[in-house]
Amino acid sequence: MVQKKKKKKSQLPFRLNILFFIVFLLFSVLILQLGVVQILNGEEFQAEIDKTENDYTEIPVPRGKMYDRNHNLIVDNNPLYSITYTPAKGIQAKDRLNVAEKLATYISMDPHEDKDGNRDYGVSTRNKKEYWYLNNTEEARSRLTDKEIEEMDNAEEYNTMLDRIKEEEIKGYSEKQLEIMAIKKEMDKAMTLTPQVIKNENVTPKEFARVAEHLDVLPGVNATTDWDREKPYGKTFSNFIGTITSQSQGILAEKEEYYLTRGYSRNDRVGRSGLEEQYENILRGRKEKIQYTTNKSGKVVESEVVVEGQRGKDLILTIDMELQEELNKILRKELKTAIQKAPAKNKYLEDALAVVMNPQTGELLAVAGQHYNRDDNEFENAGLKSLYAGHPPGSAVKGATVLSGYESGVIEPGQRFYDAPIKIAGTPEKSSYSNLQWVNDLDALRQSSNVYMFYIAMRMGGDFNYQRNDKLKFDPAAFQEMRNYFSQFGLGVKTGVDFPYESTGYKGPNPQAGNLLDFAIGQYDTYTTLQLAQYVSTIANDGYRVQPHFMKEIRMPVPHEDELGSVYQSKNTNFLNKIVMDDNYIERVQEGFRQVYQEPGGTAAGNFADKDYRAAGKTGTAEYTIFHENGSSTDTENHSLVGYAPYDNPEVAFAVVVPHAGIPNAHPTSKLIGEQILDTYFDLQEEETEEE
Known part of the structure; x- marks a missing residue:
C-alpha cells in the first residue's frame, strides 16, 4: 500500500512578515496623527483653512x-x-434690501420733494424698478425668452428686465417703501x-x-x-x-x-x-x-x-479776526453812508473792497469785501472779489508810472512839466482835475497830475517834442515796456497768494498812443485789490515784492482740544523779485507818497496829515462809462486808495477799491475807509501792547 505524502503548510517568509509589521506601524502612526489633528487641533486648523x-x-x-x-x-x-x-464680501442686492427694510424701522430719511411737491425721498425711477425687481425676481425673469437669455450677458439681461417693468407697476409705493429705497440707494454706494x-x-x-x-x-x-x-x-x-x-x-x-x-x-x-x-x-x-x-x-x-x-x-x-471783523463793519458803514447820502448819484454803488497786509512779510492781516443787495436791503460777504474782481484803479498807480519814467530814462528826479490840457490831433483833450501849471515829479504825485504822467507815456512812446494838436510819434512797443515795469510791482500778474484762484486783471487790447496815456493814469488795464496791496507794499518795502499769504504756521494735532501742538512748519517771507531800479528812485516815490498823505495840497492830507502813525500812499479816481442793455449809458468812477504806515518803518499796508461811485463824488468813501483801517490797526496794536 502506497502512502500519500502530507502537504506542508505554506509559511510566509520571515522578511515579508517584517514588512507587514512595518506597514502596520506606519498606518498606526498615521491614524494617531490624524486623531491629534482632528481631536486636539482640529478647530485651530479649520480656522486656518x-x-x-x-x-x-x-x-x-x-x-x-x-x-x-x-x-x-x-x-x-x-x-x-x-x-x-x-x-x-459677497453681499448681494437682496441682502442689502433686507438690511434696509430693518433699518427703516429705526431711522427716518430726508423726505425730499419732487417738482410737484410730492415726497419722493430722492428716489429715482430706476431705484423703484430695482426695488420691484428684488421683490418680483421670478416674474421679471419670465419676461425674457430663452433665446434672449442665451444671447445676453448678465448686465444686458438685468437692464432688459428693468426696462420691461411697467410704469404702473412702480406707482403707489408708500412713504415707508420709499424710505427703504432711499436707504438701499445709499447702501448701494458702499464698497466692500x-x-x-x-x-x-x-x-x-x-x-x-x-x-x-x-x-x-x-x-x-x-x-x-x-x-x-x-x-x-x-x-x-x-x-x-x-x-x-x-x-x-x-x-x-x-x-x-x-x-x-x-x-x-x-x-x-x-x-x-x-x-x-x-x-x-x-x-x-x-x-x-x-x-x-x-x-x-x-x-x-x-x-x-x-x-x-x-x-x-x-x-x-495770518489773519487777525478782530481786525477782520472791524474791517467788515467799516466797509458796511461807509458804503451805506455813501448810498444814503446821494442815492441818485450812487445808484450803481454796491461794493467796497479792502486788503490789509504786512508789507515786509506778505502776511495778510485782513481781506474783506461787502456787497449791498438793493433788492433785499442787506449786505452780503463779497471778500473774494478782492482777489478776482479787476477794476481800473486810477491815479493810485502813478507811483509805478513815475518809476517807469525814471528807469526808462525819459525823465529825471526833479524834472518839471507844465500841467495844462493835452490835445492830440483827432482826439479829445486830456487834462488833470485842474491846471496845476509847473509841477515836478513830487508835485505830480502829491497833487495827482495826469498831465505829468501823459508826458512820461508820450516820451516812452518816442515823442519828446509834444506840440498841441499834432499827431504823436508812437512806438507800440512802449505799451509792453511800461507793462513790464508795472509787473515788477505785481500789477497785471499773479501775486502768488496761497489761494485756489486769483485774477490777474484785464489787459486792454489796443496798443495805441492815446490808450498808453490812459494806462499811465490807471484808466486802461484793470487790477484786483490784492494786486494794488502788493504794489504799494513793494514801494513801502524799498522795492522788494513779497508773496502775500494766508498761512502763518502749521501745527501738529494734540489730544487736548484746548491746546495747540508743536510747530510743524512756518511760512517764511518769500521775495518774488526786487525792482530793477536805482534805490534812489524808490526813495523819491516814497517821498512823493508821504507828501500825498502829510503835506498841504496832498490829495489825502485832509484825512491823514494829523495822524501820529505818519502814513504815506496814493489816491485814485478812474472815470469810465457803464453801458446798459437798453442802449443807454452812465458815467461813473472807481475810487481807490493805497497806503502804508509808518512812513519810515512800514508795518502795515492796505488797498481800498470802491467801484461805481457817483459823479461828482458825493462821499469820500475810499479815503474814509483807509483812514479807519489805519486807525483801527494801530488802536489794536496799542491794546495788545498794554495787555502784554
Missing part, C-alpha cells in the same frame, strides 16, 4: 482746525451722530469693507440709540460719530475759509483721478473751495487703517488696527 484673504479699510478722521494769528479758533469740528453701512454714510444729518439721539441697540440684526450697519465744520465767527471770513464736501458727495468728480491716486476713497470728504481746498493735504489727517481677515464666505473673522488714525494738522492763519 477658513482664513483665505486679508483686506484693508481706512477710517476717515476729523480735519485739522484753523486759528487766526492770535490763536483764536475760527474753524472747528462739530461732532454729529452718523449711521453707516460697511458691506462684507468701506464705510458708507447712510444718514449723518439730523440723526436724532433716539434714532442713534435704536440703531446701536439692534446692531446684531443689522449686519454691516454701525452707529458712530461723524463731524461737520463749525465756524465760531459765523460769516466773517467764511468765503476765504471755504467749504468741504459731505460724505454722501465724497471726492470731487472732476478731480477723481487726482484724489484716488493719493490714497483717497470715493466717499472721503475733501475741501472743495477756499483754504479748505488749498490746504487739503495738511488738513485731511491720517486715516486709521484696519486689516480684516475674511474666510471663504466673506465673513470677517479677525480685525486689527495696523495704522493709528490722526486728525489733520492745524492751520494758523
Whole structure:
C-alpha cells in the first residue's frame, strides 16, 4: 500500500512578515496623527483653512482746525451722530434690501420733494424698478425668452428686465417703501469693507440709540460719530475759509483721478473751495487703517488696527479776526453812508473792497469785501472779489508810472512839466482835475497830475517834442515796456497768494498812443485789490515784492482740544523779485507818497496829515462809462486808495477799491475807509501792547 505524502503548510517568509509589521506601524502612526489633528487641533486648523484673504479699510478722521494769528479758533469740528453701512464680501442686492427694510424701522430719511411737491425721498425711477425687481425676481425673469437669455450677458439681461417693468407697476409705493429705497440707494454706494454714510444729518439721539441697540440684526450697519465744520465767527471770513464736501458727495468728480491716486476713497470728504481746498493735504489727517481677515464666505473673522488714525494738522492763519471783523463793519458803514447820502448819484454803488497786509512779510492781516443787495436791503460777504474782481484803479498807480519814467530814462528826479490840457490831433483833450501849471515829479504825485504822467507815456512812446494838436510819434512797443515795469510791482500778474484762484486783471487790447496815456493814469488795464496791496507794499518795502499769504504756521494735532501742538512748519517771507531800479528812485516815490498823505495840497492830507502813525500812499479816481442793455449809458468812477504806515518803518499796508461811485463824488468813501483801517490797526496794536 502506497502512502500519500502530507502537504506542508505554506509559511510566509520571515522578511515579508517584517514588512507587514512595518506597514502596520506606519498606518498606526498615521491614524494617531490624524486623531491629534482632528481631536486636539482640529478647530485651530479649520480656522486656518477658513482664513483665505486679508483686506484693508481706512477710517476717515476729523480735519485739522484753523486759528487766526492770535490763536483764536475760527474753524472747528462739530461732532454729529452718523449711521453707516460697511458691506462684507459677497453681499448681494437682496441682502442689502433686507438690511434696509430693518433699518427703516429705526431711522427716518430726508423726505425730499419732487417738482410737484410730492415726497419722493430722492428716489429715482430706476431705484423703484430695482426695488420691484428684488421683490418680483421670478416674474421679471419670465419676461425674457430663452433665446434672449442665451444671447445676453448678465448686465444686458438685468437692464432688459428693468426696462420691461411697467410704469404702473412702480406707482403707489408708500412713504415707508420709499424710505427703504432711499436707504438701499445709499447702501448701494458702499464698497466692500468701506464705510458708507447712510444718514449723518439730523440723526436724532433716539434714532442713534435704536440703531446701536439692534446692531446684531443689522449686519454691516454701525452707529458712530461723524463731524461737520463749525465756524465760531459765523460769516466773517467764511468765503476765504471755504467749504468741504459731505460724505454722501465724497471726492470731487472732476478731480477723481487726482484724489484716488493719493490714497483717497470715493466717499472721503475733501475741501472743495477756499483754504479748505488749498490746504487739503495738511488738513485731511491720517486715516486709521484696519486689516480684516475674511474666510471663504466673506465673513470677517479677525480685525486689527495696523495704522493709528490722526486728525489733520492745524492751520494758523495770518489773519487777525478782530481786525477782520472791524474791517467788515467799516466797509458796511461807509458804503451805506455813501448810498444814503446821494442815492441818485450812487445808484450803481454796491461794493467796497479792502486788503490789509504786512508789507515786509506778505502776511495778510485782513481781506474783506461787502456787497449791498438793493433788492433785499442787506449786505452780503463779497471778500473774494478782492482777489478776482479787476477794476481800473486810477491815479493810485502813478507811483509805478513815475518809476517807469525814471528807469526808462525819459525823465529825471526833479524834472518839471507844465500841467495844462493835452490835445492830440483827432482826439479829445486830456487834462488833470485842474491846471496845476509847473509841477515836478513830487508835485505830480502829491497833487495827482495826469498831465505829468501823459508826458512820461508820450516820451516812452518816442515823442519828446509834444506840440498841441499834432499827431504823436508812437512806438507800440512802449505799451509792453511800461507793462513790464508795472509787473515788477505785481500789477497785471499773479501775486502768488496761497489761494485756489486769483485774477490777474484785464489787459486792454489796443496798443495805441492815446490808450498808453490812459494806462499811465490807471484808466486802461484793470487790477484786483490784492494786486494794488502788493504794489504799494513793494514801494513801502524799498522795492522788494513779497508773496502775500494766508498761512502763518502749521501745527501738529494734540489730544487736548484746548491746546495747540508743536510747530510743524512756518511760512517764511518769500521775495518774488526786487525792482530793477536805482534805490534812489524808490526813495523819491516814497517821498512823493508821504507828501500825498502829510503835506498841504496832498490829495489825502485832509484825512491823514494829523495822524501820529505818519502814513504815506496814493489816491485814485478812474472815470469810465457803464453801458446798459437798453442802449443807454452812465458815467461813473472807481475810487481807490493805497497806503502804508509808518512812513519810515512800514508795518502795515492796505488797498481800498470802491467801484461805481457817483459823479461828482458825493462821499469820500475810499479815503474814509483807509483812514479807519489805519486807525483801527494801530488802536489794536496799542491794546495788545498794554495787555502784554
